[in-house]
Amino acid sequence: MTVARGLVVGVLSAGVTLGVAHLVAALVNPAADPVLAVGSVAVDLAPQPVKAFAIRTFGTNDKIALLAGVYTLLAVSAVLLGAATLRRRRYGLAGLAAFAAVGVAAALSRPTATLVDVLPVLAGAGIGMAAMLVVSRAARTVPAPGSGRPRLLNRRQFLATTAGAAVTAGAAATTGQAVGRRSAAGARSRAALRIPPPTQPAPPLPGGVSAGVDGVSAFLTPNRDFYRVDTALTVPQVDVETWRLTVDGAVDRPRTWTFDDLLARGLVERDITLNCVSNEVGGPYIGTARWTGIPLAPLLREAGIRAGQNQLVSRSVEGMTIGTPLEAILDGRDALLAVAMNGEPLPLEHGFPVRMLVPGLYGYVGACKWLTSMRVTTFDAFDPYWVQRGWAAQAPVKTASRIDTPKPFAQRPAGPVMIAGVAWAQRRGITAVEVQIDDGSWRQARLADGPSPDLWRQWTYRWDATPGSHTVRVRATDATGATQTDQRAAPFPDGATGWHSTTVTIT
Ligand SMILES: Nc1nc2c(c(=O)[nH]1)N[C@H]1C(S)=C(S)[C@@H](COP(=O)(O)O)O[C@H]1N2
Ligand SMILES: [Mo]
Numbered sequence: 001m002t003v004a005r006g007l008v009v010g011v012l013s014a015g016v017t018l019g020v021a022h023l024v025a026a027l028v029n030p031a032a033d034p035v036l037a038v039g040s041v042a043v044d045l046a047p048q049p050v051k052a053f054a055i056r057t058f059g060t061n062d063k064i065a066l067l068a069g070v071y072t073l074l075a076v077s078a079v080l081l082g083a084a085t086l087r088r089r090r091y092g093l094a095g096l097a098a099f100a101a102v103g104v105a106a107a108l109s110r111p112t113a114t115l116v117d118v119l120p121v122l123a124g125a126g127i128g129m130a131a132m133l134v135v136s137r138a139a140r141t142v143p144a145p146g147s148g149r150p151r152l153l154n155r156r157q158f159l160a161t162t163a164g165a166a167v168t169a170g171a172a173a174t175t176g177q178a179v180g181r182r183s184a185a186g187a188r189s190r191a192a193l194r195i196p197p198p199t200q201p202a203p204p205l206p207g208g209v210s211a212g213v214d215g216v217s218a219f220l221t222p223n224r225d226f227y228r229v230d231t232a233l234t235v236p237q238v239d240v241e242t243w244r245l246t247v248d249g250a251v252d253r254p255r256t257w258t259f260d261d262l263l264a265r266g267l268v269e270r271d272i273t274l275n276c277v278s279n280e281v282g283g284p285y286i287g288t289a290r291w292t293g294i295p296l297a298p299l300l301r302e303a304g305i306r307a308g309q310n311q312l313v314s315r316s317v318e319g320m321t322i323g324t325p326l327e328a329i330l331d332g333r334d335a336l337l338a339v340a341m342n343g344e345p346l347p348l349e350h351g352f353p354v355r356m357l358v359p360g361l362y363g364y365v366g367a368c369k370w371l372t373s374m375r376v377t378t379f380d381a382f383d384p385y386w387v388q389r390g391w392a393a394q395a396p397v398k399t400a401s402r403i404d405t406p407k408p409f410a411q412r413p414a415g416p417v418m419i420a421g422v423a424w425a426q427r428r429g430i431t432a433v434e435v436q437i438d439d440g441s442w443r444q445a446r447l448a449d450g451p452s453p454d455l456w457r458q459w460t461y462r463w464d465a466t467p468g469s470h471t472v473r474v475r476a477t478d479a480t481g482a483t484q485t486d487q488r489a490a491p492f493p494d495g496a497t498g499w500h501s502t503t504v505t506i507t
Contacts, residue, residue: 010082111319
């Protein structure tokens with residue numbers, strides 16, 4: 001009975017608190033929802049091994065897993081708080097106040113925080129405390145005549161009060177959801193946006209870029225299948241009308257651009273492969289898209305980069321910082337401010353309205369999404385987000401290859417089996433891929449067309465498979481003549497190495 005009442009008091013007080021906070025956040029700033037703010041702090045503070053584990057285990061669902069964890073913790077705390085409240089109401093109030101203090105601290109610690117960001121948690125906690133008082137009062141018991149066991153003093157009052165609190169929590173939360181959807185400025189802005197055709201279309205892709213083998217990744221990755229890696233618990237919602245891009249720091253002519261200013265410079269279209277430094281050997285965090293964007297080098301040169309600078313720090317609307325070597329942007333490669341991906345405005349998850357792309361660099365040093373400012377500086381003067389967490393400041397993509405088919409533990413009949421996959425070494429290009437069966441000698445795979453060094457390359461190998469369990473290995477060689485090392489290294493701090501292998505059973 002006491003446990004059940006504690007549960008009811010705790011869960012309802014917490015529900016009202018979080019529901020109201022969610023509603024107020026939807027009105028002032030969706031990212032100021034205290035659950036999201038605390039989750040974001042957890043993302044920023046998580047030690048490297050925990051992050052690596054989360055990306056490995058939950059992949060693109062790491063955010064859902066994190067929020068599930070936060071809600072579980074909150075539910076357990078709510079029950080304890082409810083039990084404490086029944087003992088002494090001041091304990092419950094103090095506990096809720098302590099949680100609110102954590103929420104306020106989390107909201108204020110976000111890189112883009114303003115004072116209004118404390119409103120959701122304060123409003124939620126205020127109304128949550130009122131709910132706590134009312135529900136715990138209605139949950140008072142008296143000893144039952146005869147048995148002496150506690151029973152509710154006023155059953156009807158208890159039911160009415162708990163129902164009222166539950167409805168308040170539910171209504172606040174669902175209204176918050178509805179308001180959030182309606183105020184999705186980015187989604188609306190994107191739906192209304194027309195990107196003009198590129199003045200420099202991408203050269204047509206030769207038909208031979210695809211190996212034509214079932215089970216190999218599509219050469220151009222559809223947007224819905226493109227991997228997503230970022231720290232944003234809610235997708236930033238940016239309206240192109242109010243969006244601005246500033247260029248400042250050690251430049252002679254700092255400048256602010258509107259979205260239309262950028263489009264007026266003329267668009268180029270490029271096919272570029274992007275991958276994540278967190279990708280394990282054989283992992284999925286790589287994709288290729290046809291990007292439309294504004295060439296970045298001339299835009300920076302117009303700003304007048306001062307002597308002695310070597311780092312460009314891009315900042316996103318939600319406060320991410322990404323540091324890119326200026327040399328990589330200025331050396332003639334297709335560094336872009338991308339506005340479209342595979343013929344559509346950038347999807348919200350991939351950085352709408354503008355993201356950076358620098359071929360040959362892992363995303364965390366060259367592909368800032370939801371970009372809003374670029375500062376010219378030096379590597380000595382500033383460590384961006386991932387570098388503060390121990391990742392390498394300079395991170396060119398390492399040469400790598402992956403077996404897409406057969407899948408691990410596949411079973412195939414004896415006879416010819418097509419082994420196929422992708423290999424990449426952006427900026428250098430792939431010149432050879434070799435396959436090894438068990439401990440046999442390395443054999444040349446057939447390479448599909450490779451029209452640009454900034455693109456991954458498909459490869460195939462026709463294997464005359466004999467019955468038994470076999471290990472298939474792959475390694476690639478890039479245009480500098482360097483072959484992938486077999487030394488296994490984890491993604492931290494500058495990208496995984498080692499040969500991808502897979503086990504196949506031939507029957
Ligand atoms: N604003 C912002 N930009 C970001 C990140 C981020 O966390 N926040 N992650 C980077 C990383 S680690 C990678 S690999 C790429 C992934 O881009 P995608 O999600 O479009 O595939 O975005 C980069 N840009
Ligand atoms: Mo990444």
